[in-house]
Amino acid sequence: MANPLRAEVFRLYKNLLHLGREYPKGGDYFRDRLRASFLKNKGVADLQQIRELIGRGEYVCRELEALYYLRKYRAMKKRYYEE
Template identity: 35%
Template sequence: MDPRVRDLYKRIITVGRDYPTGLSHVREKAKREFFKRANLHDGLEINRAINYGRHMVREMTGIIQFKKYRALKQRYEDES
């Protein structure tokens, strides 16, 4: 296994801990996507898949930050 792929999976699991739908949902979807692309052998295709995975990690991080922002905003609006 390519070390970049292993690192990507670790990143997904780490980010998935704070994801709104939960870690089990994120892990299930990540495994499905990784197994779908398990037969890639071309270096260019592997790079594209890794870049797509990194993009999804950034999207997940954005959703988490938005969720935290909304929670903070809601807490402070209730107090005033």
């Protein structure tokens, strides 16, 4: 039986992989950690638990975006304002 959430999981993986390119420790580090976390949860078959894991992954996406925006804000502030 095919998993109805497979496309959503795949979309989440691709989105995280794209966001991980700018990760401070490097894209390779992020990609390895991402792959390990997805492989760890590979055997989950319960749809409710998969939805919870997808929610956690979307939370990580939002946190990464906030991290990147904060980094850009700090760089702009440093360039244009003297302390």
